[in-house]
Amino acid sequence: MDATFIFHEALLSATPLLLAGTGELVAERAGVIDIGIEGLMIVGAIAAYSAAVLTGSVIWAVPAAAVAGMALAALFAVVTVFARADQIVAGAALNLLAFGVSTTAWRMLQGALPTHPAPAMYEEAPVPLLAHVPFFGAVLFQQYGLFYATVVLTGVVDVLLRFTRLGLVVRALGDAPEAADAMGIRVRTGRLLAVLFAGACAGAAGAYLSTMRNHSFQLNMTAGQGFLVLALVIFARWSLPGLAAAAVLFGALEALQSALASLPGATVAIPHGLFDMLPYAATLAALTLLSRAGAGPLELGKPWPAQR
Amino acid sequence: MRLLRRVFLPLVPPAIAVAVSIGLLALGLALAKYPALSLLREWFVAAVGDRFNIEVAIKNSCPLLLTGLAAGVAFRAGVLNIGAEGQSILGAIAAAAVATRLLPGLHPSGAAISTALAAAVVAGALFAGIAAGLELLRGVPVVLSTILLNFVALQLLGVLLEGPLKTHLTQAVQSDPMPGAFWLPLIGGSLVVHAGVLIAAAAAVLAWGMQSRTTLGFELLVTGLNPAAARYAGIPTASRQGLVLLFSGGFAGLSGAIQTLGVGGHVLTPTPESYGYTGIAVALLGRLHPVGIAAAALFFALLDQGAATLETSATPLPHETADILKGLITLALLTSASLLANRRVIASQTAMEGTTKAGSAAEGRAV
Numbered sequence: 001m002d003a004t005f006i007f008h009e010a011l012l013s014a015t016p017l018l019l020a021g022t023g024e025l026v027a028e029r030a031g032v033i034d035i036g037i038e039g040l041m042i043v044g045a046i047a048a049y050s051a052a053v054l055t056g057s058v059i060w061a062v063p064a065a066a067v068a069g070m071a072l073a074a075l076f077a078v079v080t081v082f083a084r085a086d087q088i089v090a091g092a093a094l095n096l097l098a099f100g101v102s103t104t105a106w107r108m109l110q111g112a113l114p115t116h117p118a119p120a121m122y123e124e125a126p127v128p129l130l131a132h133v134p135f136f137g138a139v140l141f142q143q144y145g146l147f148y149a150t151v152v153l154t155g156v157v158d159v160l161l162r163f164t165r166l167g168l169v170v171r172a173l174g175d176a177p178e179a180a181d182a183m184g185i186r187v188r189t190g191r192l193l194a195v196l197f198a199g200a201c202a203g204a205a206g207a208y209l210s211t212m213r214n215h216s217f218q219l220n221m222t223a224g225q226g227f228l229v230l231a232l233v234i235f236a237r238w239s240l241p242g243l244a245a246a247a248v249l250f251g252a253l254e255a256l257q258s259a260l261a262s263l264p265g266a267t268v269a270i271p272h273g274l275f276d277m278l279p280y281a282a283t284l285a286a287l288t289l290l291s292r293a294g295a296g297p298l299e300l301g302k303p304w305p306a307q308r
Numbered sequence: 309m310r311l312l313r314r315v316f317l318p319l320v321p322p323a324i325a326v327a328v329s330i331g332l333l334a335l336g337l338a339l340a341k342y343p344a345l346s347l348l349r350e351w352f353v354a355a356v357g358d359r360f361n362i363e364v365a366i367k368n369s370c371p372l373l374l375t376g377l378a379a380g381v382a383f384r385a386g387v388l389n390i391g392a393e394g395q396s397i398l399g400a401i402a403a404a405a406v407a408t409r410l411l412p413g414l415h416p417s418g419a420a421i422s423t424a425l426a427a428a429v430v431a432g433a434l435f436a437g438i439a440a441g442l443e444l445l446r447g448v449p450v451v452l453s454t455i456l457l458n459f460v461a462l463q464l465l466g467v468l469l470e471g472p473l474k475t476h477l478t479q480a481v482q483s484d485p486m487p488g489a490f491w492l493p494l495i496g497g498s499l500v501v502h503a504g505v506l507i508a509a510a511a512a513v514l515a516w517g518m519q520s521r522t523t524l525g526f527e528l529l530v531t532g533l534n535p536a537a538a539r540y541a542g543i544p545t546a547s548r549q550g551l552v553l554l555f556s557g558g559f560a561g562l563s564g565a566i567q568t569l570g571v572g573g574h575v576l577t578p579t580p581e582s583y584g585y586t587g588i589a590v591a592l593l594g595r596l597h598p599v600g601i602a603a604a605a606l607f608f609a610l611l612d613q614g615a616a617t618l619e620t621s622a623t624p625l626p627h628e629t630a631d632i633l634k635g636l637i638t639l640a641l642l643t644s645a646s647l648l649a650n651r652r653v654i655a656s657q658t659a660m661e662g663t664t665k666a667g668s669a670a671e672g673r674a675v
Contacts, residue, residue: 035390035451075639085642088388088451092588093642097635100628107626227455234452273467280459287448287456 006255007139011147012213014251016041016205019150021229021236021243022157023201028233029161030194031174031299035091036076037202038226039098040069044206046102049217050109053116061122061211062146062204069203070196072098077195081188084303095226103219121215144212146204153201158240170194174297177304187304202226224280231283238296253279318595321648322604325593325641332640333633342623350621355614362610363500369602369609370504370570371396374563375587376594376601377515382556384519384596386532387549391439391454392560393584394461395432399561400568401465402431404473404483404576407490407569420489425507425565432561433554435461440550450553458584466578473576483576492570504566509602511559516598518555528552560584589638595645608634 020037027034034040044065051064072094079090127141127148161167169190172180177187209225210217232250236242257275330348337344354361375392382389403424406414414420439457442448466481475484492502519525531538531545538545563583568576590608594600615630 035455079639079643079646083643083646085646088390089383089588089592090639090642092390092585093592093635093638095635096585096589096638097632100631100633100635103628104626104632107628224459227459231452231456234449271467271470273463273465273470276466277460277463280456280463284442284448284453284456284460287452288442288446 004135004138006252006259008142009255009258010248010251011139011143012251013254014247015144015147015150016208016213016225017229017232017250018154018244018247019146019208020198020202020205020226021232021247022150022154022240023198024229025233025236025238025240025243026157026161026170027191027194027198028300029174029238029297030170030191031177031297031302031304032077032080032191032195032198033087033091033230033301034073034076034094034195034198035088035227035230036072036094036098037091037198037229038222038224039095039102040072040199040202041206041209041222041226042102042220043072043098044069044203045210045221046105046109046206046217047203048207049118049210050105052121052211053109053113053118056116056119058119058121058211062207065203065207066200067203069199069201069206071199072101073195073199073202074192076199077192080303081191081195087301087303099220106217106219109217118216122212144208146208146212154240154244161240171297174299177299181305191304202229228279228283231287234296235283235286235290237290250279250283253282318597318600321641321645322593322595322600324644325637328640328644329633329636332636333629337625342625347618347621347623347625351611351614351618353614354617355610360500361613363498365606365609365613366505367500367502367570368612369605370508371563371567372583372586372590372608373508373602373605374511374559374566375583376590376605377511377587377598378556378560378563378584379588379591380594380596380598380601381515381519381528381559382552383591384532385528385549385552386535387553387556388451389436389439389454389553389556390451390588391436391457391584392556392563392587394454394458395435395557395560396564396567396584397458397461397465397580398435398557399428399432399564400576400580401468401473401564402427402561403490403565403568404486405468407486408484409473412487414487415489417489417491417493420487421492421503421569424490424569425562428561428565429558430561432564433558436553436557436560437550440553443553444546444550465576465580469576469578475575481578486569486574490569491574492566502570504570507562507566511562512598512602515555515559519598524548524551560587563587586634589634592638592641592645 020041024034024037047068048061048065051060052058076090076094079085080087122144124142125145130141131137133141161170169180169185172185173187173190173194180190181187206222209221214221228250232243232246236246257278261272261275334344334348337347355365356362375396378392378395379389406424406427407420411420411423414423435457439450439453442453443450469481469483473483475482477484492504494500494502495505519529527538527543527548530541531543531548535545564580567581568574586608590604591601593604593607594602611630611633612627615627618625618629619627
């Protein structure tokens, strides 16, 4: 194994985490914690694959996934933002619903596959010229299309959050909704939009998994990544550069794990499951070391208005 | 009248939620050009019109009741334990370890089963204890630690099944079959219903007794309703919440053990059928009350069992449609319960304002 391979793999694994994480971070900054990200991702994955199969072209995959993610996110927003139900519990219910939807849709799609063979999925899209730069070209510029989109999106959202009035409003929704309300901002509409954005991001991250990284859909293919996103956002203390670093670090851990596990004799000495456990245990350890220091949005998880 | 309000009023939100969700699912099916009404009728008839299906549902409702109790006791105290999944896996591991490795020759059956169950309770509670400890010592939110620990538990199971617990009988990655003394006996002349029903029922009674007949239960309730008020009243909320997390993990551990000792081939596999996440929905549908949770667990198990027939109907439908309905019910329930609760809060606030005014007036007179 060489460094180029490991770093390339690290970014492959980091992309869906960063994409879904950017959405979740915005929702949490606006005061809404959505633990249904896992479900939104799996629904995005099946929506993307279904759209590709049914239209015979992969170009509809990402839009379909984003729309599917937003549709479920809208349901979540109705329950939490407007009916003021507990966000954690509603998120858990959303996961249940999403897994039912994705499994049902997958079983129905399997009926259609014989007549509609799956079209070609996305391949890695090297950037002209830059892809030939030694090392960096292979690591950074021979990725899937959504990688570049994610990097740009994360950068833009970070600038918006930090330096613009829009960003100030989003942060106010999570830190001081009363003040935002007094300024004439519609708190619930704002939170709805943030949740929809998170839904679109998570859906697109699911599309990345099915139509780019794996080139097909498998049940439970998100394998806990949506939950991991939640931990990474807290680990990064609600900062997007921090989130990017955390996602890459985590991707590197995964790449290292698969590289180590494929070494001859490695799995004989150390069971594979221990490698698979590493990312989760590491996140837990990081939370344990950092947790006291980080302060999240002040009104995170609390419905607004506090009383009605 | 009081009985009416205590028993029927809490049933209103679940009833609304179930009706609305079935309506939504029927609408969705109709839009997808499925014969919604006849499918729903088939589903209903299969669920409650067939003695064997009912017995299977009763059996399957046991682990669900226990994970529901795990979520229920924790949620009532304001502790968001999302880790019943991992805790039940630890329970299953403990039961299998006792039965196949530590004490395989244990006799008679009563001693064998109770030892395995006790080990499972302890394992589930200790695993939940990790989350409790991290919260108490380092302020790690229970929501997050329990989610992450679910994945750790699943991988741990895999490691153990490829190592110390792996069977030598086949190449398959699974445990040895449990010795016969550890099998939960069938009861009531049924072919499927086993003694797990009695254990789950006893757990529900225990949870009810703890919650409504002990000081601890009252303190937990107050902590859940208003932590600040609980602290002012001298309740050590942090340690009480840690304690309830141990209880919760114990129930979840029991759930895993019952599946291992009571189902099918009596072996443990790397992907156990676990009910941790569904338990959250069950707890909500049961309004966090043990009796309600038992009813909700049976309802969900019946839905699953009935849905199996949809696969072979004239217009086949995957049995996972049941999961969609469960998710819809939970979301609808949250919505209706929250909307109704908001109205009650307003009512009680108005009442409260009245009493405080009266109170200050009384004080004024005393001065």
